[in-house]
Amino acid sequence: MIPRIMELASKQGIFVNSIGLHRPTLEDVFLHFTGKTIRKEETGKMYHMQRMLRTRMRN
Numbered sequence: 001m002i003p004r005i006m007e008l009a010s011k012q013g014i015f016v017n018s019i020g021l022h023r024p025t026l027e028d029v030f031l032h033f034t035g036k037t038i039r040k041e042e043t044g045k046m047y048h049m050q051r052m053l054r055t056r057m058r059n
Contacts, residue, residue: 002019009016024032031037 002021005019006016027037
């Protein structure tokens with residue numbers, strides 16, 4: 001599809017500075033389906049677990 005995209009862009013007078021292709025990562029798939037990155041999810045869970053542990057240690 002990249003050659004076709006470049007051809008269409010050229011016909012429309014659009015300059016393409018760079019274009020690339022990569023296989024999706026697990027994070028790409030997660031972001032696509034959830035709208036969130038894995039890191040955001042992990043950070044939120046980690047913060048919640050730390051708060052729970054602090055609360056338990058105080059009691």
